[in-house]
Amino acid sequence: RQQFLVIGLGVFGETIATELTRLGNEVLGVDRDERQVDRLAESITHAVVADVTDERTLKELNVEHYDAAVVAIGRDVEASILATMQLCAMGIEEVWAKALSPQHHRILAKLGANRIVHPEYEMGLRVAQALNYPMVNNYMDLGNDEFLVELIATERLDNRQMHEIIDGAGADVNILLLRRQDKCYQRPKFTPEDMVIASGDHIILQGKRSELQKIAREL
Amino acid sequence: RQQFLVIGLGVFGETIATELTRLGNEVLGVDRDERQVDRLAESITHAVVADVTDERTLKELNVEHYDAAVVAIGRDVEASILATMQLCAMGIEEVWAKALSPQHHRILAKLGANRIVHPEYEMGLRVAQALNYPMVNNYMDLGNDEFLVELIATERLDNRQMHEIIDGAGADVNILLLRRQDKCYQRPKFTPEDMVIASGDHIILQGKRSELQKIAREL
Ligand SMILES: Nc1ncnc2c1ncn2[C@@H]1O[C@H](COP(=O)(O)OP(=O)(O)OP(=O)(O)O)[C@@H](O)[C@H]1O
Ligand SMILES: Nc1ncnc2c1ncn2[C@@H]1O[C@H](COP(=O)(O)OP(=O)(O)OP(=O)(O)O)[C@@H](O)[C@H]1O
Secondary structure: OOEEEEEOOOHHHHHHHHHHHHOOOEEEEEEOOHHHHHHHOOOOOEEEEOOOOOHHHHHHHOOOOOOEEEEOOOOOHHHHHHHHHHHHHHOOOEEEEEOOOHHHHHHHHHHOOOEEEOHHHHHHHHHHHHHHOOOEEEEEEEEOOEEEEEEEOOHHHOOOEHHHHHHHOOOOEEEEEEEEOOEEEEOOOOOOOOOEOOOOOEEEEEEEHHHHHHHHOOO | OOEEEEEOOOHHHHHHHHHHHHOOOEEEEEEOOHHHHHHHOOOOOEEEEOOOOOHHHHHHHOOOOOOEEEEOOOOOHHHHHHHHHHHHHOOOOEEEEEOOOHHHHHHHHHHOOOEEEOHHHHHHHHHHHHHHOOOEEEEEEEEOOEEEEEEEOOHHHOOOEHHHHHHHOOOOEEEEEEEEOOEEEEOOOOOOOOOEOOOOOEEEEEEEHHHHHHHHOOO
């Protein structure tokens, strides 16, 4: 059970605050707008109306020992910067902040924010990938140019074999998992018979981006 | 090479339009704000200044045959609804739209939007999960309550064995992959010696949410 501070209770901040509370943590939410605070009074541990551009606000909340703080203020860049500055100076271990531009990001990074989130940008990338590769339902960037990709097979792949598609493209890609209805099949349980694809199968592949792209045309 | 229409060139729309262009597609971007259009003139195929609340706008753009359209207007709910309505009526195969509230979502769904994105809400969930489980760097919802989880091992897991942690918790969870520096290890190549964890290892686990939660306390 951890203690979290969330400043700014717009959609982003509210989601974080209510989800962390639902997961069993203690959450203090702060917003200068009374309506946001009232709306969340029942769904988070504590919610207070306060303006974080006033230095006394954060001092009076006694949050130095909190496990993490999130600055979920977007449009008021100055307020976001002042809050981030003060929280980092207080020594809170993890200070995360939302940024709306590369410039905003650079300032927050300089001030010591441990992680900076760009919701519109990060979701925009995911949407572009999903539109570009319609069969790719989801993906995970593992770093080092390695990716996990979740395909949802369409009729186009019906009765074909994933091994055949991968070898045919000369791609150095691994099949990690197949989920068909409520069963998950993990190697080495795969056999060529198992690997005849059925429309609707969820197939998890892993490999370097350039290798995954070799089979992209097939998809 | 596909053809895409992106209406609204704020951060979300701009990201989608520029990323799709970078991936080799033809992208038409539309915004009523000239500054947004000018800023993107060099990074997307075409960018035009137009107001989509005027019914003639979309008619004159001849986009009926496009592969997909994205309505990336958030705050002006009416404009978002009018554009979505018209694009669905035109018969475009895939119409995706951004929504800022559950109510907005319901209206867009009723009008026939194929996918509705809530950037602030979806990123908020990810941030809450990351803060709640600090060792979980990323996760993928596979549906059917199955999840892939990427852990980044901290010193706490140094020299321990993943099998021992999983069995100790009685968790029905599979180890799909270990990434250590620039090498990926996939079962069945794992041996107990390999599975001694080193701080910094990226470990991909798969299982039902309730099973993964059994090892959450260890992390
Ligand atoms: N100085 C401040 N002190 C406290 N709260 C603030 C301050 N400035 C802004 N906020 C609050 O932060 C919240 C988020 O602000 P933002 O400008 O990012 O709005 P938003 O775009 O509606 O948010 P979201 O995108 O998360 O829905 C608002 O509810 C606002 O009242
Ligand atoms: N009727 C319209 N016709 C064309 N473009 C529009 C219309 N209404 C709004 N837009 C454009 O849509 C874009 C996104 O609008 P939104 O209100 O979501 O702003 P935003 O919050 O800054 O966007 P983002 O969150 O993507 O950065 C703006 O650039 C705006 O000019």
